[in-house]
Amino acid sequence: MTMDGIMSNRNYKTIKFHFKADESQRRLISFLCHIAKNLYNYALYILYDDYKKNDGRISLTKYDLKKICSVNDNYHIINTSTSCMIVFRAYENFRSFLSRIKKNKGKHDIINKPGFLPKNGETTITTQSFNKIVIDGRTFIKMPVSNDMRTGRIFGRCYADPLIDDYVRRLSREDTRKFYLPVPKEIRDYDIKTVTIRKRNNQYWVSYVYEIPEEEEIIVEPDLLHVMGIDVGVNNLMACAMYDNSSFVIDGKTLKSKLLWHGRKMAYLASRRSNRKYTRRMQRQLSHINCMIDDYINRAVDTMFREARRHGVSTILIGKNDGMKQGGVHNDNLTRESRRRINEFFVRIPHMRMIAKILQKAQEYRIHAVTINEPYTSMASFYDGDVPARGAEFSGIRFRRSLYRTRDGRIVNADINAALNILNKCSPEAGSLLRCMGITVPKRLQVYS
Numbered sequence: 001m002t003m004d005g006i007m008s009n010r011n012y013k014t015i016k017f018h019f020k021a022d023e024s025q026r027r028l029i030s031f032l033c034h035i036a037k038n039l040y041n042y043a044l045y046i047l048y049d050d051y052k053k054n055d056g057r058i059s060l061t062k063y064d065l066k067k068i069c070s071v072n073d074n075y076h077i078i079n080t081s082t083s084c085m086i087v088f089r090a091y092e093n094f095r096s097f098l099s100r101i102k103k104n105k106g107k108h109d110i111i112n113k114p115g116f117l118p119k120n121g122e123t124t125i126t127t128q129s130f131n132k133i134v135i136d137g138r139t140f141i142k143m144p145v146s147n148d149m150r151t152g153r154i155f156g157r158c159y160a161d162p163l164i165d166d167y168v169r170r171l172s173r174e175d176t177r178k179f180y181l182p183v184p185k186e187i188r189d190y191d192i193k194t195v196t197i198r199k200r201n202n203q204y205w206v207s208y209v210y211e212i213p214e215e216e217e218i219i220v221e222p223d224l225l226h227v228m229g230i231d232v233g234v235n236n237l238m239a240c241a242m243y244d245n246s247s248f249v250i251d252g253k254t255l256k257s258k259l260l261w262h263g264r265k266m267a268y269l270a271s272r273r274s275n276r277k278y279t280r281r282m283q284r285q286l287s288h289i290n291c292m293i294d295d296y297i298n299r300a301v302d303t304m305f306r307e308a309r310r311h312g313v314s315t316i317l318i319g320k321n322d323g324m325k326q327g328g329v330h331n332d333n334l335t336r337e338s339r340r341r342i343n344e345f346f347v348r349i350p351h352m353r354m355i356a357k358i359l360q361k362a363q364e365y366r367i368h369a370v371t372i373n374e375p376y377t378s379m380a381s382f383y384d385g386d387v388p389a390r391g392a393e394f395s396g397i398r399f400r401r402s403l404y405r406t407r408d409g410r411i412v413n414a415d416i417n418a419a420l421n422i423l424n425k426c427s428p429e430a431g432s433l434l435r436c437m438g439i440t441v442p443k444r445l446q447v448y449s
Helices: 023-053 062-067 075-078 080-103 147-151 162-169 173-177 255-273 281-309 334-349 350-363 414-426 427-438
Strands: 012-019 125-127 131-135 138-142 180-181 191-200 202-209 226-231 237-240 247-251 315-320 369-371 397-400 404-406 412-413 443-445
Touching: 023 075, 023 080, 023 191, 062 080, 075 080, 075 147, 075 162, 080 125, 138 427, 147 162, 147 173, 147 191, 191 237, 202 247, 226 350, 226 414, 237 281, 237 414, 247 281, 247 414, 255 281, 281 397, 315 350, 315 414, 350 369, 369 414, 412 414, 414 427
Parallel strands: 226 315, 247 443, 315 369
Antiparallel strands: 012 202, 125 191, 131 138, 138 180, 191 202, 226 237, 237 247, 397 404, 404 412
């Protein structure tokens, strides 16, 4: 959704799954991802060379880069459509690097350059050129391969890179003739636009981008009365205050405890390894915790929207601070150890991913959702009319864990107080009404109930 609230009538969704490849498929995918890595590094090398020659600028367009890379052996080993997307990805990454330099003048030390991938590594392959086929009632995507692979010409060539020859020796002609990916039954009838295969923690994950049916373009008018403010956190993953003086908290303690268990498990596995490399058990553990976090975030967002729709909310205001992961919590009322423990979990919980999920879901439910800057909303007293600004004197104080005392001695939930300040920033009318009515005691909603 754009800031003016206009929703596009063309929508796309992504579904991903763990592709449990057999030995033959694993050899082929590993080979293709390795060749993709070679091509990506070559494109990046050309861009860095052009960058140095032009004093910090690039004169090449992405089509010029594609033409230069087309003479490389790696370009023709995999399908041309896939090769183009790899080259374009390298170009876009480099352009993003240049735009960050332009935006952060004088702060070049905080900008990471696009790095070359490891010599024995692999990278993501993406294609938009494929066929959908049905075998024994099941739908598959037939992934494209190059003419050299389909005809077996790669087996009769000697490449300049000995690693390519090593990968080719592991393959058989049967491996390269057919390459099918299963299509989940949930999207069997949809128009699939893009297929992506990526290696993560020694496992292969497939993502399908598909188009959902076109709908009439709808203009969503921001309603600044039926609003809800959201403050994100750790123990309280989302503290939500609504216009009708009701409030609720999405529990984050379960996610916090699972992250704590994961850290202890990883420390135990790390103590038993003989070198600094990740073992297979560590990679499986990482994959498990990543899936668990994704599932928890998705369920938490669904729970929040279920409550919002039940109360007729039409506008959602989400508090967000740029760079809040780097700065962490700076509350002088907390001890140093408390700040350290809060920041430890605050950094590990993917709040940005959760906010992006909320914005996407809001578009589906025809709810206007925006992010606003939220500094000092946890310190300012909503009921005393404090302005959350730097250097201001605040009337209340956070005197105990999760509790906030206003000037007149009223005690409210500290995170709900922050959510009310976020709501008041964009909707003073709703804020003044809530200041008169008061807010209910927030109910705590469990994600796994």
